[in-house]
Amino acid sequence: MIPLQLKIDPLPIVEPLVVRLVLNPSIKSPSDAILVARGDGTADFDVGGFSLRVHTNDPASLDGDVVLVIPGRRTLHRLIRASSPHNTLLITEQCDQLCVMCSQPPKQYHTDMFDQFLDAVRLAPVDATIGLSGGEPLLHKKRLFEFLVKAQNHRPDLRFHILTNGQHLLAEDEAHLRYLDMTSILWGIPIYAAEGEIHDRIVGKVGAFSILQENLARLGRTGAAIELRTVVMQSNIDHLERLGEYITLNQPFAQVWAIMQLENIGYARMNWTKEFSDTSLSFEGVSQAINISLGKGLATALYNFPLCSVPEAYRRYCVASISDWKQKFLATCENCSLKSKCTGFFEWYPEERGFKKIIAQ
Numbered sequence: 001m002i003p004l005q006l007k008i009d010p011l012p013i014v015e016p017l018v019v020r021l022v023l024n025p026s027i028k029s030p031s032d033a034i035l036v037a038r039g040d041g042t043a044d045f046d047v048g049g050f051s052l053r054v055h056t057n058d059p060a061s062l063d064g065d066v067v068l069v070i071p072g073r074r075t076l077h078r079l080i081r082a083s084s085p086h087n088t089l090l091i092t093e094q095c096d097q098l099c100v101m102c103s104q105p106p107k108q109y110h111t112d113m114f115d116q117f118l119d120a121v122r123l124a125p126v127d128a129t130i131g132l133s134g135g136e137p138l139l140h141k142k143r144l145f146e147f148l149v150k151a152q153n154h155r156p157d158l159r160f161h162i163l164t165n166g167q168h169l170l171a172e173d174e175a176h177l178r179y180l181d182m183t184s185i186l187w188g189i190p191i192y193a194a195e196g197e198i199h200d201r202i203v204g205k206v207g208a209f210s211i212l213q214e215n216l217a218r219l220g221r222t223g224a225a226i227e228l229r230t231v232v233m234q235s236n237i238d239h240l241e242r243l244g245e246y247i248t249l250n251q252p253f254a255q256v257w258a259i260m261q262l263e264n265i266g267y268a269r270m271n272w273t274k275e276f277s278d279t280s281l282s283f284e285g286v287s288q289a290i291n292i293s294l295g296k297g298l299a300t301a302l303y304n305f306p307l308c309s310v311p312e313a314y315r316r317y318c319v320a321s322i323s324d325w326k327q328k329f330l331a332t333c334e335n336c337s338l339k340s341k342c343t344g345f346f347e348w349y350p351e352e353r354g355f356k357k358i359i360a361q
């Protein structure tokens, strides 16, 4: 697994610091920390005359990374890895829903890091896509909108992918949304069933489906590009075909439907036995959903499905989606001809309780 935090020697700072680690600068920006010395398992970067010592055997792998150093801490956070297409900023760990499969269970407290995140995106690689997730980022929508306006002003080349539960927009927010460049934002919004009662049960919030419908329409009216996201579980596998019908009939603003396999972490780990649906044994619920959505012209993609678990006719819809820092393959995969195209497994995937039919191709 690629480390997202690295050990450092503490810096004498009183405010959080965001810098870009650079090995060989052609042009130096004031926010660049230049590599000045390598030791045995360490690399020293110059930060305005101070030395930031990072404990690493591979300084080259950090070249161009945008990192956050918090006063008094002995670790740095790699906020944006220059070599990765999977960079996500965790806006908050607060959330008003309690989804049965939540990979990032909510916490009560929030630390506002928007200023640091703005510093970070200003240093991001050209044309990068930055994910903004939580928790629920729109619980802090005033700050989020301010952040987006400034980020888009400074870096019009960047794209953002905002993951939101679609519960926190009001009529007056439409003006804020119209102020944004919506062409560079993809709004990823979960929907788990067409039946309100099932969706509400999965997200742990009565009335959530009804609010979601209002806010999908609200986003659509402002020109938002919407990616609807559905995690496949035992709770909804038999309802996916109906969901496909509902989306294609009632959600004209949806640009893509992402159907995802479960990640064994957070609440999903606690609820794994009850909710994991082994689609390597029975893919019918998913294939029915795909047939409906594609038949109606809605782009549809499968996330987190190992290729051999999917019937051949549907493999073309699989995306290699598991982020590089949490991806693994099994011993079975070693000689598989599909490995280079396959998403593999989450680092924490429980092989003994996972897919029954994983077979090298």
Ligand code: SF4
Pocket (backbone or CB within 6 Å): 306, 307, 308, 309, 329, 330, 332, 333, 336, 337, 338, 339, 342, 343, 344, 358, 359, 360, 361
């Ligand atoms: S055997 Fe492994 S690499 Fe091959 S398709 Fe299956 S999961 Fe992917």
